[in-house]
Amino acid sequence: MTLMGFQLLILALTAGFAFAAPTTVRQTHPTITLDDATVIGQPNGTVVRYLGLPFAQPPVGDLRLRLPKPVSPFNGTINATTFGNQCIQQIFPAVDLPSDVPAPASEYLTAFVTPADVPQSEDCLNLNVIVPADAHSKSKLPVAVWIYGGGFEIGSNAIEPGEVVVARSIEIGHPIVYVAINYRLSAFGFLGGSEVKEAGVANLGLHDQREAFRWVQKYISAFGGDPEKVMIWGESAGAISVALHMQANAGDPQGLFRAAFMESGSPTPSGTVDNPYLQSTYDQIVADSGCSNATDTLACLRTVSTDVLLAAVDNTPSFLSFQQINTPWFPRADGALISNPPEQQLLSGPTANIPIVSGNDQDEGSAFSFPTLNLTTDEEFLDYVHSNYYRNTSREAVEKILDLYPSDPALGSPYNTGDNFTYSPQYKRMSAFQGDFIEQAPRRLFVQHLAEKQPVYAYLSNFHKVDGIGAAHGTELADVFGGGPMGDYLIRFAATLNPNGDGAFEWPRYTNSSPLLLTFNDVQPELNLTMDTYRAEGMAYLTKLSLADPI
Template identity: 50%
Template sequence: MTTIPGLCAALLSLLWVSSAAAMVPKTSGPTIQLDAGRLTGTTSASGDINLFLGIPFAQPPVGDLRFRLPRENAPYFGTINATVFGPACLQQTSTVDIPQDINPIAAQVLASEGGASVKGGDSEDCLTVNVITPANAAPSSKLPVVFWIYGGGFEFGGTSLYNGTVIVERSLELHDPVVYVSVNYRVAAVGFPGGSEVREAGIGNLGLHDQRLGLRWVQKYISKFGGDPEKVTIWGESAGAISVASQMITNGGDTEGLFRAAFMQSGSPLPSGPIEDGQPYFDIFATVAGCAESLGSTAVFDCLRNVSTEVIRNATNATPGISSFESLSLAWVPREDGVFFKANPQQLVVQGSVAAVPFVTGNNDDEGTIFSLTNSNLTTDDEVEAYLAKFYIVGNNSTAAVKRVLELYPDDPAQGSPFDTGSANAITPQYKRIAAILGDIVFQAPRRFFQSSRAGLQTQFAFLNKRGKSNPVVGSFHGSDTTIIYGPSDLTDYLVRFVARLDPNGATGITWPAYTPAAPSLLTLLDGVTPLTLSNDTFRLEGMQAIVEAELAHPL
């Protein structure tokens, strides 16, 4: 069966289709001098865009550097080929624990989506950045920079799936030229290990540290490509948007001058708990890797640094992935580690540990649908209650919180997701209910909590994507806005202008007002003759409030 990562990757592969011609390189490429090294890149067929791909920004995290904080790359030297993407970081491809008795329609939806993989494969030696810039950009240009962080459930993904040329080309058409940067970061067990050993070693959230080092690389070198290091906007989707939010709340909210704005699609500070919550998964991983005898001390990392990449891959794939029955209750996620996060992410928001920069954030209307396919064997109230208590609202005295959420998210298909589709798409008695709950637990409620917590403290804009409602079973599903913004489309225009001027408004589209408590306006993307409108962020108020209260008391 095709997995949910396959479904998402198939969607992302479409991002390259519409602009493949623009990526055909010329026979000779542009060059950039970095330190004592000379990068040779490639140029789009139009001649308007230069691409410098696969540039190492850190020492390869292999051998003794596996399970260590990233270290800055040595100064560049000699001739460097920057014409192809570097490999993605080691991917998790687990498909364990998918029930064989899931709903046949859910199975059909999964099977109908073809898989796609990152270009160039994956490797542990993967910490590279890509820079796509107008061909006429010079060090004196000082163009705004957008820094893309990909999604993938902190398990998979890579920069090669996204055609940043589209963004730069559209910026030229809008007369607001920008420089596009994308970064590879470690994922899954080698990027987000959990457990007491990880805390003791001080190596939690390695993938977030990778991103941070990538941002430092931008500060040091982006002017060579025509970018302005003082005008960086960090941008991401799903796990990438959660990463953007994580960069906002670390370090007491001090950006260190690494970015001036943020743009988040389907991701906010995650309602996760302490790093010890990842212990069961780390124990499985270390045991399958042959290092069980070292568990309980940091000596386990000495063992893990001496096994092969294939052993690491197989051990990672022995743990539940996003395609498993657990779905969005992920094994490898950002958690409080005492270093990158001094407290649980949502508690940091409560404490005001947030970078006071302008930001855009938004969601798809039906965030939870694709994550409610592999658990579609849940068909009764009791089964759903037990599922939530085991994986999402966990811990002592959580029963009342679970029951309150279920009370506010009834099994009435007309109130479930895909929303606004009446009794349609109810492939099981509980499918639309579960989809509504999971979408709000991980995506919608954390966004609203984040925005309300920052009310009056910084400029905010919010959006809601309701395009694709006619998609059977999944509606306006998670990730569907990514193909919109990389289209390009109206959402691309808003992104470019926000990166360039910290205001998404301009000659195209409708006026997008800032989000305030008095007027929580959502730029709403629709199908049909009226593609854009404004709506209010007032849907499912009681339900999301109950979820936020449950998450603060019982983190994922």
């Protein structure tokens, strides 16, 4: 799930890459032609940005809670020099942090839920295209399509600085085109319940992404991109989305992409879109929106104001609520786009046979585990995990987790910090469990299952640590979008389907006989290889429970 990314570092990184917004559009600005339209871009040094381009009709009015419709042909003059609207964001409750949480960790958690300084609207299905300044319609450059994270509740294509990635791609001799898309969030994009399933409108945010992929196929050549060389790429919720697109359509990419890069996200241990939890969430939103007495509650939800629906959403759990990462907004199996619960689908159905990169941050759960600091005993931890994550599993089976993830803070996350950062007796245990439950164990299952069938590269990020929460979820973004080594590997992978080259430290393919992770470190050596065998017994057991009892 991202969380949005390490925004404070990202903002610092981009401070020197600012764009002066023109008050008027001058003819000296670069242009391209889409259909019958002239699109005006914004130049800066070696790159040009085309911002806020619609890829689908606005999902407003009767198009709310419906599948996205293709955008109408472009005409006229389009000023693409400012960001388009971001999608409606869920408002998060404040997290009451202990006084001993270091300031960097507190700032990081604040950045999680700080939206971009861009207007919010339901009319938000737009994308940004960033290209080398000398690109033209015959350039046929590789294309990287970015899907942001945010737990499927928050996020925007205006946050991460794609211009840094494109500029860096030019510097290292592998120029690429960068595309960043918006998609509907929370109840606007991932409403569950039997009514939603029966109407065929589940997982709308994923359908938005798919529509954006189709837009790329139709139009990216005009920007200098090659529609046959598309890599889809995301972090957290964005990476989960990428993995689910690999599973969709019986594993057939339909020519929409040829590679995938996933930062902290894999097929999740989530269940069905009409399970009791999601049905109760749907019923609550219907009631809070004043639609309980409607003959067709879904139709009624299309008529209420945005503010009313958003207020209903704000009454539901977020990933910083007591339920933590068990929110109602994960994509779940709908029998259509997602045939079966994702982890079960991974083992039983085909997945796109394409080269992939998939990895994790070391301390994936540390940023999520503050809302349960009031859980202080083994019994309270067990009750929570049983009632929140494994509701249909016997208490005795869940109890084994206590042994596999002990309360000893020296064994918890943030790892390798001894007894430091023990904000409560169960915090570091909760952090270790949640990081493996939602991130590490699903990633390991994913790469192990695919490694013998297709090119797989896996990594572990143990750098850009934040004092108090370690190499937390999203910390690698500062490197990817800051011109660092992980970003260089990503660029080469997008361009050549192999992350290696240019004299870089060799990143071997992941195999089950040699499950090597390229490991990024804050200390020397900056890069080394480690084995993907840590916490093997614990992760295997969580996977066993999750396959039988998905959330």
